[in-house]
Amino acid sequence: xxxxxxxxxxxxxxxxxxxxxxxxxxxxxxxxxxxxxxxxxxxxxxxxxxxxxxxxxxxxxxxxxxxxxxxxxxxxxxxxxxxxxxxxxxxxxxxxxxxxxxxxxxxxxxxxxxxxx
Amino acid sequence: xxxxxxxxxxxxxxxxxxxxxxxxxxxxxxxxxxxxxxxxxxxxxxxxxxxxxxxxxxxxxxxxxxxxxxxxxxxxxxxxxxxxxxxxxxxxxxxxxxxxxxxxxxxxxxxxxxxxx
DNA sequence: ATGGCTGTATTATGGCACTGATGCACCTCG
DNA sequence: CGAGGTGCATCAGTGCCATAATACAGCCAT
Numbered sequence: 001x002x003x004x005x006x007x008x009x010x011x012x013x014x015x016x017x018x019x020x021x022x023x024x025x026x027x028x029x030x031x032x033x034x035x036x037x038x039x040x041x042x043x044x045x046x047x048x049x050x051x052x053x054x055x056x057x058x059x060x061x062x063x064x065x066x067x068x069x070x071x072x073x074x075x076x077x078x079x080x081x082x083x084x085x086x087x088x089x090x091x092x093x094x095x096x097x098x099x100x101x102x103x104x105x106x107x108x109x110x111x112x113x114x115x116x117x
Numbered sequence: 118x119x120x121x122x123x124x125x126x127x128x129x130x131x132x133x134x135x136x137x138x139x140x141x142x143x144x145x146x147x148x149x150x151x152x153x154x155x156x157x158x159x160x161x162x163x164x165x166x167x168x169x170x171x172x173x174x175x176x177x178x179x180x181x182x183x184x185x186x187x188x189x190x191x192x193x194x195x196x197x198x199x200x201x202x203x204x205x206x207x208x209x210x211x212x213x214x215x216x217x218x219x220x221x222x223x224x225x226x227x228x229x230x231x232x233x234x
Numbered sequence: 235a236t237g238g239c240t241g242t243a244t245t246a247t248g249g250c251a252c253t254g255a256t257g258c259a260c261c262t263c264g
Numbered sequence: 265c266g267a268g269g270t271g272c273a274t275c276a277g278t279g280c281c282a283t284a285a286t287a288c289a290g291c292c293a294t
Contacts, residue, residue: 011251011252011253012252012253013252013253022222025222025223026222037269037270037271038270038271038272039269039270039271047253048253048254048255049254049271050253050254050255050272051252051253051254053271053272054252054253056271067270067271068260068261068270068271069259069260069261069270069271069272070259070260070261070262070269070270070271071260071261071262071269071270071271072269072270072271073270073271084222084223084224087223088223088224088225091219091220091223091225092225092230096230099216100230100231102208103208105139105142105143105201106142106201106204106205106208107201107205108205108208108209109231110227110228110230110231111227111228111231111232113209113213113217113227114217114226114227114228114231115228128280128281128282129281129282130281130282154239154240154241155240155241155242156239156240156241164282164283165282165283165284166241167242167282167283167284168281168282168283170241170242171281171282173241184240184241185240185241185290185291186240186241186242186289186290186291187239187240187241187289187290187291187292188239188240188241188290188291188292189239189240189241190240190241
Protein backbone atom coordinates (compact mmCIF):
# COMPACT_ATOMS: atom_id res chain seq x y z
CA UNK A 1 0.00 0.00 0.00
CA UNK A 2 1.95 1.97 -1.52
CA UNK A 3 2.67 2.27 -1.14
CA UNK A 4 0.34 5.27 -0.11
CA UNK A 5 0.95 7.76 2.66
CA UNK A 6 -1.02 6.67 5.68
CA UNK A 7 -0.41 3.00 5.02
CA UNK A 8 0.71 1.16 8.13
CA UNK A 9 2.54 -1.58 6.24
CA UNK A 10 4.66 0.90 4.41
CA UNK A 11 8.32 0.29 3.54
CA UNK A 12 10.53 1.02 6.51
CA UNK A 13 12.89 3.25 4.56
CA UNK A 14 9.98 5.50 3.56
CA UNK A 15 8.66 5.76 7.08
CA UNK A 16 12.14 6.70 8.26
CA UNK A 17 12.45 9.19 5.41
CA UNK A 18 9.23 10.93 6.45
CA UNK A 19 10.24 10.90 10.05
CA UNK A 20 13.61 12.47 9.30
CA UNK A 21 12.06 15.08 7.02
CA UNK A 22 9.65 16.04 9.78
CA UNK A 23 12.53 16.34 12.24
CA UNK A 24 14.44 18.63 9.89
CA UNK A 25 11.42 20.85 9.25
CA UNK A 26 10.62 21.04 12.94
CA UNK A 27 14.20 21.94 13.75
CA UNK A 28 14.90 18.81 15.76
CA UNK A 29 17.92 18.45 13.49
CA UNK A 30 19.03 22.07 13.20
CA UNK A 31 20.93 23.34 10.19
CA UNK A 32 24.60 22.49 10.45
CA UNK A 33 23.96 19.71 12.92
CA UNK A 34 25.04 16.16 12.29
CA UNK A 35 22.40 13.58 11.64
CA UNK A 36 22.45 10.34 13.61
CA UNK A 37 24.77 7.81 12.01
CA UNK A 38 23.14 5.05 10.01
CA UNK A 39 24.16 2.53 12.64
CA UNK A 40 22.98 4.63 15.54
CA UNK A 41 19.58 5.36 14.03
CA UNK A 42 19.28 1.75 12.94
CA UNK A 43 19.89 0.54 16.47
CA UNK A 44 17.47 3.07 17.89
CA UNK A 45 14.71 2.21 15.42
CA UNK A 46 15.38 -1.50 15.35
CA UNK A 47 16.11 -1.40 11.64
CA UNK A 48 18.94 -2.42 9.38
CA UNK A 49 21.72 0.13 8.77
CA UNK A 50 21.24 -0.22 5.03
CA UNK A 51 17.58 0.58 5.35
CA UNK A 52 18.49 3.76 7.19
CA UNK A 53 21.08 4.57 4.55
CA UNK A 54 18.40 4.18 1.90
CA UNK A 55 16.22 6.60 3.82
CA UNK A 56 19.07 9.11 3.94
CA UNK A 57 19.80 8.63 0.26
CA UNK A 58 17.14 10.95 -1.09
CA UNK A 59 18.24 13.84 1.12
CA UNK A 60 21.71 13.51 -0.33
CA UNK A 61 20.42 13.50 -3.89
CA UNK A 62 18.36 16.59 -3.18
CA UNK A 63 21.36 18.35 -1.67
CA UNK A 64 19.65 18.82 1.67
CA UNK A 65 22.40 17.11 3.60
CA UNK A 66 26.15 17.16 3.10
CA UNK A 67 28.07 13.93 3.32
CA UNK A 68 31.54 13.86 4.81
CA UNK A 69 32.69 10.36 4.22
CA UNK A 70 34.14 8.83 7.30
CA UNK A 71 32.66 11.59 9.44
CA UNK A 72 28.94 11.91 9.07
CA UNK A 73 26.08 13.69 7.35
CA UNK A 74 25.21 17.29 8.11
CA UNK A 75 22.10 19.36 7.49
CA UNK A 76 22.91 22.12 5.00
CA UNK A 77 21.90 25.73 5.51
CA UNK A 78 18.37 26.47 4.40
CA UNK A 79 17.44 22.81 4.25
CA UNK A 80 14.42 23.17 6.52
CA UNK A 81 12.79 25.89 4.47
CA UNK A 82 13.58 24.26 1.15
CA UNK A 83 12.20 20.99 2.41
CA UNK A 84 9.04 22.56 3.72
CA UNK A 85 8.48 24.39 0.45
CA UNK A 86 9.02 21.29 -1.61
CA UNK A 87 6.78 19.11 0.52
CA UNK A 88 4.06 21.71 0.52
CA UNK A 89 4.06 21.96 -3.27
CA UNK A 90 4.06 18.18 -3.62
CA UNK A 91 1.22 17.83 -1.15
CA UNK A 92 -0.96 20.42 -2.84
CA UNK A 93 -0.45 19.14 -6.35
CA UNK A 94 -0.43 15.40 -5.76
CA UNK A 95 -2.19 14.49 -2.55
CA UNK A 96 -4.69 17.17 -1.74
CA UNK A 97 -6.87 16.83 -4.85
CA UNK A 98 -7.43 13.15 -4.19
CA UNK A 99 -8.01 13.73 -0.49
CA UNK A 100 -10.50 16.46 -1.24
CA UNK A 101 -12.45 14.38 -3.73
CA UNK A 102 -12.54 11.42 -1.38
CA UNK A 103 -13.81 13.59 1.45
CA UNK A 104 -16.50 14.95 -0.83
CA UNK A 105 -17.55 11.43 -1.73
CA UNK A 106 -17.72 10.48 1.93
CA UNK A 107 -19.71 13.58 2.77
CA UNK A 108 -17.00 15.25 4.83
CA UNK A 109 -16.07 18.90 4.90
CA UNK A 110 -12.45 19.92 5.57
CA UNK A 111 -13.59 23.16 7.17
CA UNK A 112 -15.58 21.26 9.79
CA UNK A 113 -12.80 18.86 10.66
CA UNK A 114 -10.35 21.70 10.89
CA UNK A 115 -12.10 22.92 14.03
CA UNK A 116 -12.76 19.68 15.87
CA UNK A 117 -9.20 18.49 16.29
CA UNK B 118 4.35 1.69 -0.78
CA UNK B 119 1.52 0.92 0.76
CA UNK B 120 0.58 0.67 -0.29
CA UNK B 121 -0.41 4.07 0.90
CA UNK B 122 -3.48 5.68 -0.50
CA UNK B 123 -2.35 8.26 -3.03
CA UNK B 124 0.49 6.10 -4.22
CA UNK B 125 0.58 5.94 -8.00
CA UNK B 126 2.46 2.65 -8.17
CA UNK B 127 -0.05 0.79 -6.14
CA UNK B 128 -1.16 -2.81 -6.66
CA UNK B 129 -3.65 -3.07 -9.49
CA UNK B 130 -6.19 -5.03 -7.50
CA UNK B 131 -6.30 -2.32 -4.86
CA UNK B 132 -6.73 0.45 -7.40
CA UNK B 133 -9.57 -1.49 -8.95
CA UNK B 134 -11.06 -2.07 -5.53
CA UNK B 135 -11.07 1.66 -4.76
CA UNK B 136 -12.46 2.48 -8.16
CA UNK B 137 -15.32 0.02 -7.74
CA UNK B 138 -16.04 1.23 -4.23
CA UNK B 139 -16.26 4.80 -5.49
CA UNK B 140 -18.62 3.72 -8.26
CA UNK B 141 -20.90 1.99 -5.78
CA UNK B 142 -20.97 4.97 -3.43
CA UNK B 143 -21.61 7.38 -6.26
CA UNK B 144 -24.42 5.21 -7.57
CA UNK B 145 -22.74 4.37 -10.83
CA UNK B 146 -23.44 0.79 -9.88
CA UNK B 147 -26.89 1.16 -8.33
CA UNK B 148 -28.18 -1.24 -5.72
CA UNK B 149 -29.49 -4.38 -7.35
CA UNK B 150 -27.49 -3.76 -10.51
CA UNK B 151 -25.05 -6.28 -11.85
CA UNK B 152 -21.36 -5.50 -11.70
CA UNK B 153 -19.26 -5.90 -14.82
CA UNK B 154 -18.08 -9.47 -15.22
CA UNK B 155 -14.50 -10.19 -14.27
CA UNK B 156 -13.63 -10.83 -17.89
CA UNK B 157 -15.38 -7.72 -19.15
CA UNK B 158 -13.79 -5.42 -16.59
CA UNK B 159 -10.44 -7.08 -17.14
CA UNK B 160 -10.64 -6.43 -20.86
CA UNK B 161 -11.76 -2.84 -20.32
CA UNK B 162 -9.01 -2.10 -17.82
CA UNK B 163 -6.32 -4.08 -19.60
CA UNK B 164 -5.85 -6.29 -16.56
CA UNK B 165 -5.98 -9.98 -15.84
CA UNK B 166 -9.36 -11.54 -14.97
CA UNK B 167 -7.90 -13.02 -11.81
CA UNK B 168 -6.71 -9.62 -10.71
CA UNK B 169 -10.23 -8.28 -11.12
CA UNK B 170 -11.58 -11.24 -9.22
CA UNK B 171 -9.19 -10.43 -6.42
CA UNK B 172 -10.51 -6.89 -6.39
CA UNK B 173 -14.10 -8.16 -6.17
CA UNK B 174 -13.18 -10.62 -3.43
CA UNK B 175 -13.31 -8.19 -0.54
CA UNK B 176 -16.77 -6.94 -1.44
CA UNK B 177 -18.02 -10.49 -1.30
CA UNK B 178 -16.44 -11.10 2.08
CA UNK B 179 -18.02 -7.93 3.40
CA UNK B 180 -21.40 -8.94 2.06
CA UNK B 181 -21.72 -5.87 -0.10
CA UNK B 182 -22.29 -7.84 -3.28
CA UNK B 183 -24.23 -11.02 -3.86
CA UNK B 184 -22.73 -13.66 -6.07
CA UNK B 185 -24.96 -15.69 -8.34
CA UNK B 186 -22.64 -18.23 -9.78
CA UNK B 187 -23.08 -18.53 -13.50
CA UNK B 188 -24.98 -15.27 -13.62
CA UNK B 189 -23.01 -12.43 -12.12
CA UNK B 190 -22.43 -10.31 -9.04
CA UNK B 191 -25.07 -7.89 -7.81
CA UNK B 192 -24.90 -4.91 -5.49
CA UNK B 193 -26.96 -5.68 -2.40
CA UNK B 194 -29.48 -3.26 -0.96
CA UNK B 195 -27.93 -0.70 1.33
CA UNK B 196 -24.43 -1.41 0.08
CA UNK B 197 -23.73 2.19 -0.89
CA UNK B 198 -24.58 3.58 2.53
CA UNK B 199 -22.80 0.84 4.43
CA UNK B 200 -19.75 1.30 2.26
CA UNK B 201 -19.75 5.05 2.70
CA UNK B 202 -20.14 4.72 6.44
CA UNK B 203 -17.33 2.23 6.71
CA UNK B 204 -14.96 4.24 4.55
CA UNK B 205 -15.76 7.41 6.41
CA UNK B 206 -14.96 5.84 9.76
CA UNK B 207 -11.74 4.39 8.42
CA UNK B 208 -10.72 7.70 6.92
CA UNK B 209 -11.36 9.67 10.08
CA UNK B 210 -9.59 7.28 12.40
CA UNK B 211 -6.64 6.25 10.27
CA UNK B 212 -5.89 8.81 7.62
CA UNK B 213 -7.17 12.18 8.75
CA UNK B 214 -5.01 12.53 11.88
CA UNK B 215 -1.84 12.08 9.87
CA UNK B 216 -3.04 14.34 7.11
CA UNK B 217 -3.96 17.01 9.59
CA UNK B 218 -0.61 16.87 11.37
CA UNK B 219 1.27 16.98 8.10
CA UNK B 220 -0.69 19.99 6.95
CA UNK B 221 0.06 21.71 10.22
CA UNK B 222 3.74 21.03 9.77
CA UNK B 223 3.66 22.47 6.26
CA UNK B 224 1.79 25.54 7.42
CA UNK B 225 -1.45 24.70 5.65
CA UNK B 226 -4.97 25.19 6.95
CA UNK B 227 -7.71 22.78 5.83
CA UNK B 228 -10.33 25.49 6.18
CA UNK B 229 -8.51 27.68 3.66
CA UNK B 230 -8.09 24.95 1.09
CA UNK B 231 -11.69 23.94 1.47
CA UNK B 232 -12.73 27.19 -0.17
CA UNK B 233 -10.24 27.43 -3.02
CA UNK B 234 -11.14 24.26 -4.85
C1' DA C 235 -29.80 -30.22 -24.71
C1' DT C 236 -26.26 -27.16 -26.21
C1' DG C 237 -23.57 -23.07 -26.68
C1' DG C 238 -22.26 -19.17 -24.34
C1' DC C 239 -22.10 -16.52 -20.69
C1' DT C 240 -21.13 -16.17 -15.56
C1' DG C 241 -17.52 -16.96 -11.21
C1' DT C 242 -13.81 -20.03 -9.31
C1' DA C 243 -9.75 -23.23 -8.48
C1' DT C 244 -5.23 -24.79 -9.63
C1' DT C 245 -0.50 -24.37 -10.76
C1' DA C 246 3.49 -22.16 -12.55
C1' DT C 247 6.34 -18.28 -13.67
C1' DG C 248 8.55 -13.75 -14.03
C1' DG C 249 9.41 -9.42 -12.02
C1' DC C 250 10.16 -6.24 -8.55
C1' DA C 251 10.73 -4.07 -4.00
C1' DC C 252 12.25 -4.64 0.60
C1' DT C 253 15.37 -6.39 3.83
C1' DG C 254 19.47 -8.29 5.46
C1' DA C 255 24.68 -9.89 6.23
C1' DT C 256 29.37 -9.04 5.09
C1' DG C 257 33.22 -6.54 3.86
C1' DC C 258 35.59 -2.39 2.21
C1' DA C 259 36.95 2.68 1.91
C1' DC C 260 37.41 6.79 4.39
C1' DC C 261 38.26 10.01 8.27
C1' DT C 262 39.50 11.51 13.16
C1' DC C 263 41.70 11.15 17.43
C1' DG C 264 44.96 9.52 20.83
C1' DC D 265 50.29 4.10 13.34
C1' DG D 266 46.16 1.81 15.06
C1' DA D 267 41.46 1.76 17.00
C1' DG D 268 36.96 3.05 16.38
C1' DG D 269 33.87 5.82 14.29
C1' DT D 270 31.82 7.25 9.65
C1' DG D 271 29.28 6.04 4.78
C1' DC D 272 28.98 2.79 0.90
C1' DA D 273 29.11 -1.22 -2.41
C1' DT D 274 28.08 -6.04 -3.38
C1' DC D 275 25.56 -10.12 -3.07
C1' DA D 276 21.83 -12.96 -1.63
C1' DG D 277 17.33 -14.10 0.29
C1' DT D 278 12.38 -13.38 0.74
C1' DG D 279 7.79 -12.24 -0.24
C1' DC D 280 4.16 -9.93 -2.78
C1' DC D 281 2.20 -8.84 -7.12
C1' DA D 282 0.71 -9.75 -11.63
C1' DT D 283 0.22 -12.69 -15.32
C1' DA D 284 -0.67 -16.89 -17.86
C1' DA D 285 -2.75 -21.32 -19.27
C1' DT D 286 -6.25 -24.54 -18.12
C1' DA D 287 -9.91 -26.56 -16.27
C1' DC D 288 -14.09 -26.80 -13.72
C1' DA D 289 -18.93 -25.48 -11.94
C1' DG D 290 -23.23 -23.09 -12.42
C1' DC D 291 -26.98 -20.62 -14.98
C1' DC D 292 -29.81 -19.21 -19.04
C1' DA D 293 -31.67 -18.24 -23.66
C1' DT D 294 -31.98 -20.28 -27.97
